[in-house]
Amino acid sequence: MARIVIDDLHKVYAGGVKAVTGVSLDIADGEMIVLVGPSGCGKSTLLRMVAGLETISSGTLSIGDRVVNDLEPAQRDIAMVFQNYALYPHMTVFGNLAYGLKNRGVSKADIDRQVRQAAEMLEITAYLDRKPRALSGGQRQRVAMGRALVREPAAFLFDEPLSNLDAKLRVQMRVEIRQLQKRLRTTSLYVTHDQLEALTMADRLVVLNGGVIEQVGTPMEVYDKPATVFVAGFIGSPAMNMLEMPYLKARGRLPDALPSGADLIGVRPDDLVLDALDAPALSLTGTVALLEPAGAESHIYVSLPGRAQPVTVRVAGVPLHLAEGAEITLRAPVDALHPFDAASGRRLA
């Protein structure tokens, strides 16, 4: 268990490609940080720099109270779970778990005890004598987890560990990993491109784009007050609707309360309502382009006159009274509006 301090980390590849630019992050002991962003945003590179699998171009990285910039991965006291698990195919599950301990010169009796303890925690005791080939995807995932936690490292590093599992198993493992992490209170860095994973697992969320941090905050902070247009569009599904100020002024109704200079207004699909509001800050009229019932909720795509991009509305249940082509009015309260400056992409107030 340890605090991890990332200070102004840069990664420039040999060809001059900048993968990570000036990332600083202070990770508290026992905290679960999720790095999220689109592919190529530098999240995996950042994780691999922390692991020691990628050299650090500049900046300092400390784990515990040590600067570990130049240490080998094994000396950093971290454990990593890989996307494709990277289990040793010729070793049994026991051998896979024991290998790291063996290399550290742990005594046979201690290895046996620690491996069994970890196996019990992950409920893989029954498979200890099997080879990875004879395991299902979910079981392999558990073994990969076991290999990480058997050493009781200072930090866990997860590199998209659930992306090779099917949807159902992914949800189950997500919950298990989070419970385990909370129980062990081990500092964790978790990389994913799945925003649902990010929102549900993180103590704090780090949204990366183009090698730069867009926003750091608790999942609810990031969701409720996205700091940039990028974050607003990336977190939340369906994505936030973005409406240009001139269009709104010409077509809809707007409150005066918006900060000056706001020329892009974001509204989450959940915040647009079809019913009358006491004092709607925004109201737009359009026609239903497409109805997408999804069981407990439905997505309504509303095309507005003079705009190519339809607006997405999420409502509970299935709106039986609506048909495609029907004219509807959308309204939103003032506190549901996210004002942005289009030029800088930053949030205003």
Place this chain on the structure above:
Amino acid sequence: MVENDRWGTLLAHVILILGVFVVVFPVYVAIIASTQESGTFLRGVMPLLPGSYGWENYRTVILEGRSNAGAPPIGLMLWNSFVMAMMIAVGKIAISLLSAFAIVYFRFPFRIFFFWIIFITLMLPVEVRIVPTFQVVASLGMLNTYAGLSIPLIASATATFLFRQFFMTVPEEMLEAARVDGAGPMKFFKDILLPLSITNIAAMFVIMFIYGWNQYLWPLLITTDDGYYTIVMGIQRMVTGGDSEPLWHLIMATVVMAALPPILVILFMQRLFVKGLTETEK
């Protein structure tokens, strides 16, 4: 169409049977000939049924030999061939594994250059560089030694390439997981790469053992001491050496004996061998 098909099948089978006949018949003749008495061949008629001297001929070849006819007991020659083939197979595999490991996993200066140097050796088999190689071996005083028999044949690119191809299919994460697990380069090689390559090594061993066993020109050139004769060149000496007519019944018995070890190696390693050539263990 049906008729066409039938004739096609028939033709195919005739060709295949002919092919099998061409391969098998000489082997059959060798086995038959090794069971005849010495005088049979002088009559110029090749019998096609086994004779009754098999037991005696093989006993002669293995235990007594006919030194005056250029045919010492074959035990020593078989042993020499075995030592040479083993040294070549094991040496080649060891060197190839290490060089492939270096080329795939290390970034050292002139890496590509060395890669091409190794590649070029493919174009220079022993037969091409035989004169300078002989000079070198002679100068090093390795004539009539096991080292002289095997070392010049060990340097080889084929096995290096096979292992290089295999190493490149091992996922990068495997190496990274091992690094996180505290394994240094040689530990990774020993604990992870070697066990994963075991089927490839077996396949390579079979191929290289037979390659070494069948060497003819090189041992012929550098051995003058009959304590280092190999079985393949021994057969040649039995045919041309000695003052008398070639003792075909004994030569054929020797031929059959010489063909046995490679067959045994294949039989014993067949399972691994086939696996190594057809599938890679993931």
